[in-house]
Amino acid sequence: MAEQDAERLRAALFAHMITGFAYHRVVLDDAGRPIDYVFLEINPAFERLTGLRAADLIGRRVTEALPGIEDDPADWIGTYGRVALGGEPVRFEQYSQALDRWYNVAAYSPEPEHFAVTFDEITALKKAEAERDRLIEDLERKNEELERFAYTASHELRSPLITIQGFVDALGEDLEEGDTQAVGEDLQRIGRAADRMGTMLDDLLNLSRIGRLVGDAGATPFGHLLDEARARVAGALGDIELRVSGRDVAVWGDRARLVEVLQNLLDNAAKFTRHQPNPEIRIDAEYTEAGCRIAVIDNGIGLDPAYHDRVFRLFERLDGSTPGTGIGLALVKRIVDHHGGRVVLSSEGLGAGCAVRIELPSPGAKP
Amino acid sequence: MTPQVLLVEDDPDHAALTLRAFSRLGFGPESVTHARDGIEALEALDAGLRPDLILLDLRMPRMGGLELLERLKQSKERRGIPVVILTTSDADVDMAKAYAHHVNSYLVKPPRLQALRELIGQVVTYWLGANRVPAG
Numbered sequence: 001m002a003e004q005d006a007e008r009l010r011a012a013l014f015a016h017m018i019t020g021f022a023y024h025r026v027v028l029d030d031a032g033r034p035i036d037y038v039f040l041e042i043n044p045a046f047e048r049l050t051g052l053r054a055a056d057l058i059g060r061r062v063t064e065a066l067p068g069i070e071d072d073p074a075d076w077i078g079t080y081g082r083v084a085l086g087g088e089p090v091r092f093e094q095y096s097q098a099l100d101r102w103y104n105v106a107a108y109s110p111e112p113e114h115f116a117v118t119f120d121e122i123t124a125l126k127k128a129e130a131e132r133d134r135l136i137e138d139l140e141r142k143n144e145e146l147e148r149f150a151y152t153a154s155h156e157l158r159s160p161l162i163t164i165q166g167f168v169d170a171l172g173e174d175l176e177e178g179d180t181q182a183v184g185e186d187l188q189r190i191g192r193a194a195d196r197m198g199t200m201l202d203d204l205l206n207l208s209r210i211g212r213l214v215g216d217a218g219a220t221p222f223g224h225l226l227d228e229a230r231a232r233v234a235g236a237l238g239d240i241e242l243r244v245s246g247r248d249v250a251v252w253g254d255r256a257r258l259v260e261v262l263q264n265l266l267d268n269a270a271k272f273t274r275h276q277p278n279p280e281i282r283i284d285a286e287y288t289e290a291g292c293r294i295a296v297i298d299n300g301i302g303l304d305p306a307y308h309d310r311v312f313r314l315f316e317r318l319d320g321s322t323p324g325t326g327i328g329l330a331l332v333k334r335i336v337d338h339h340g341g342r343v344v345l346s347s348e349g350l351g352a353g354c355a356v357r358i359e360l361p362s363p364g365a366k367p
Numbered sequence: 368m369t370p371q372v373l374l375v376e377d378d379p380d381h382a383a384l385t386l387r388a389f390s391r392l393g394f395g396p397e398s399v400t401h402a403r404d405g406i407e408a409l410e411a412l413d414a415g416l417r418p419d420l421i422l423l424d425l426r427m428p429r430m431g432g433l434e435l436l437e438r439l440k441q442s443k444e445r446r447g448i449p450v451v452i453l454t455t456s457d458a459d460v461d462m463a464k465a466y467a468h469h470v471n472s473y474l475v476k477p478p479r480l481q482a483l484r485e486l487i488g489q490v491v492t493y494w495l496g497a498n499r500v501p502a503g
Contacts, residue, residue: 151458155426158455162478163380169480170387189380315426 020046020103020119026084027061028113034081036061036070037115049121050099066098073097083107084115093122102126153204156315156326160200163193203327206260207334217339219362220255222285222294223247229262236270241278246285249292252362253339261335264328265296265356272354273300291341291362295355302352308345336360369398370495373418375408375435376401376453377427384480385422385453388487405430409438418448420494423470425454425461433464440469447500451490 014021021043027036039057047053057065062077069076074094083090089108096103105119167186174182226244230237251258266281273279282297303311312333315326329345336343341360347353372394376382382401389399400416402408404427412418421439425432432452439445451472452465462473474490477483 155456155458159378159381162455162476163378163384165478166384166480166483167380170384173480189383193380 014043017043017045020049020117020121022046022117024062024080024084024115024117026081026113026115028081034077034085036063036077037080037084038062039065040114049103049119050101052099069098080107080115080117084109084113086112093126095126152315157197157200160193160197164190164197167193200327203331207327207331217253218255219250219252220258221247222249222251222292225251225255225258225262226283228259229266232259232263233267233270236267236274237281238270238274240270240273241280243280243282245283249285249287250362251285251292251294251360253360254335257335257338261332261358262294262296264332268328268356269296269298269300269354271300272302273298276300288359291360294358294360297353297355299353302347302350302354304349305347308347311345312343332356332358369394370419371417372399372495373408373411373416373421374399374401375403375405375421375427375432376424377403378424381424381476384483385487388480388484389491391484392488392491394491404428405432405435405438408435412445419500420490421448421450422453422490423450425452425456425465433468436465436468436470449494449498449500451494 021041022039023041024037024039026034027038029035038059038061040059042054042057052065062069074096076094076096079090079092086109089106091106093102093104095101101121102123102125103119104122105117107115107117109115167189171183171186171190174186223244226247230242266283269281273281276299278299280299282295284295284297286293312329315330333343336358339360341358343356343358345354345356347355372389374382374385374389376385382403386396386399386401389395400411400418402411406429408421408423409430423432423436432454436450436452439448439450446469449471451474452470453474453476454461455476457475465473472490472494474486477486
């Protein structure tokens with residue numbers, strides 16, 4: 001009677017275990033190497049944790065039940081085979097390709113050529129770990145970016161400051177000497193440097209807000225975005241000829257930010273085209289499989305292919321004689337990045353004009 | 368013959384301040400040549416300029432100070448010319464890079480004119496007065 005009770009208890013313990021359990025016999029080839037294993041017994045937790053059913057497994061080989069398991073880099077058959085052939089018990093965490101889940105596994109051998117496995121599923125934990133690692137990496141990258149940003153910004157702002165302080169001193173000297181022409185020039189330099197500093201601070205503030213201020217996305221006809229942008233840079237554009245196509249293309253994104261993108265691209269194109277004969281800027285929008293592509297193509301001074309990546313970096317200015325803070329294209333890139341798009345600049349070289357192409361994804365478009 | 372200085376500086380205002388400091392020390396336009404970036408500096412050297420000192424800014428369009436420095440120090444004919452960096456950057460990383468490229472001296476632009484003038488005065492005294500380089 002007591003023995004029957006003990007047997008019932010063992011069966012109940014086995015059936016209600018929250019840890020998955022399975023008992024197997026290893027299959028060896030002629031050389032005695034493990035090449036497969038057969039399921040002899042599994043508990044209900046096994047079924048729950050793997051999604052496999054006892055009826056489909058008992059008495060069958062694992063290569064039949066889970067075809068392809070022999071190619072899983074985890075080498076389940078080899079690992080369990082070594083345990084079954086007298087090896088030490090093992091404990092490990094492993095991803096199963098066949099089941100697309102992570103397990104925390106222990107295996108031991110109670111009798112020759114047999115092995116038992118107990119395991120828990122840890123997929124959610126592993127996913128959380130991966131997510132945590134991704135967040136840490138992202139944070140580290142952003143931190144680095146911020147450090148670089150602060151470093152570069154402080155040095156860029158120091159430059160007009162040196163001009164202001166230097167010429168305030170020069171102004172004092174020129175006043176003492178009664179050199180009124182020099183006094184006028186000193187004041188002009190001070191004024192321009194202060195303006196430059198102001199513009200730089202505005203641009204920097206704008207740039208720093210992008211992460212927070214890319215607002216709700218919606219579809220806007222390209223023509224509307226372009227008209228707004230054109231109005232803002234009308235002065236810079238002057239009488240440069242604009243040739244526009246694709247006004248009806250629906251562009252997906254934060255409208256205000258997309259206008260800023262176009263504004264910066266037009267301003268940039270105008271700056272480097274203005275002094276060319278027959279200046280012209282072509283602006284095209286068209287649908288792509290993933291969304292749309294916007295191109296701003298000018299026949300301006302162009303630039304050496306070696307600099308094509310550099311222009312999107314903060315404070316990079318390739319031409320010291322052209323006005324600008326070196327923030328505009330960095331801003332464009334950041335906005336486009338935030339929209340999940342990409343921006344590419346191409347130019348055949350100096351004198352060959354320049355094309356900036358932006359690809360923006362739209363929801364619902366074919367990926 | 369008065370010594371020749373090549374000032375490589377993209378910011379026209381900073382160049383004007385440095386030129387002003389030189390001018391008060393008796394180095395007028397005939398002894399200080401101004402190039403606006405590394406490319407212009409190389410063009411001036413190729414055109415026959417033989418400076419006794421090069422004052423070099425770091426961040427410039429087209430060709431920056433480090434690239435020019437590297438080219439100068441790799442050139443057998445030009446590596447003897449003393450190169451002094453004059454920049455707004457006091458970052459260790461910039462200094463380390465400059466010394467890695469064998470710069471002769473690294474100076475940070477002072478904000479006040481008087482301090483700049485004193486610094487340029489010291490540069491002139493040391494690099495154009497005391498320092499010796501092989502002839503030719």
